[in-house]
Amino acid sequence: MHLNDFLGQVQHQxxxxxxxxxxxxxxxxxxxxxxxLGGGEIGNIGxxxxxxxxRLLGNEHPRGERFSSDEFLQRVSEREAVDLPKSVFHTRxxxxxxxxxxxxxxxxxxxxxxxxxxxxxxxxxxxxxMPSH
Numbered sequence: 001m002h003l004n005d006f007l008g009q010v011q012h013q014x015x016x017x018x019x020x021x022x023x024x025x026x027x028x029x030x031x032x033x034x035x036x037l038g039g040g041e042i043g044n045i046g047x048x049x050x051x052x053x054x055r056l057l058g059n060e061h062p063r064g065e066r067f068s069s070d071e072f073l074q075r076v077s078e079r080e081a082v083d084l085p086k087s088v089f090h091t092r093x094x095x096x097x098x099x100x101x102x103x104x105x106x107x108x109x110x111x112x113x114x115x116x117x118x119x120x121x122x123x124x125x126x127x128x129x130m131p132s133h
Contacts, residue, residue, distance in 0.1 A: 001101040004054040009100070014093035027088035028079035030056035030098075032072055038064040041113050048102040069117040097123055 004019070011022040034042055034057035042063065046054030067075075077087035099107050101123060111119060 001049060001053070003050050004102060006050070006097055009097045010090075010093050011062050011097060012045075014090050017092075024033060024035055024080050026053075027056050028076045028087070029094040030073045031058045031079060035063065035065050035075070036067065036072060036125050037110070041110060043111035044106050045098075045102055045110065053101075066105055068115070069121060072118065072121075092121060 007019045008023040010016070010026055011019055014022070014025065016022050016025070030053070037045075039058075042057045043056065044098060047059055073084065073088055073091060076091050077084045080087050082090070107122070110120060
């Protein structure tokens with residue numbers, strides 16, 4: 001999926017006013033996801049994204065860090081520079097678009113690499129309430 005298509009879908013799903021806002025949310029989410037995942041999984045996801053999106057998964061941060069979904073959401077919020085509830089909504093939109101942009105097998109493998117408490121971020125989509133842990 002091309003960068004502008006991805007950002008347009010994030011903008012639409014998260015009801016954002018601009019592509020710049022969608023880019024901030026996408027960058028924050030993908031960088032943080034890249035910190036949490038091991039290098040091989042980053043490569044699998046990145047291979048199915050545009051080069052610009054693949055780079056957002058990051059190479060400059062440590063990989064395979066162990067942290068909870070709550071810590072993940074806090075990091076995204078800080079990177080995006082918005083309050084936590086807004087960032088959670090944006091993160092859910094980015095992950096929903098990511099789930100559409102790559103093959104189901106890659107998403108299944110991605111979810112298998114993450115602790116159970118992360119699954120709620122994918123299961124919730126960008127609409128409605130988010131399941132608890």
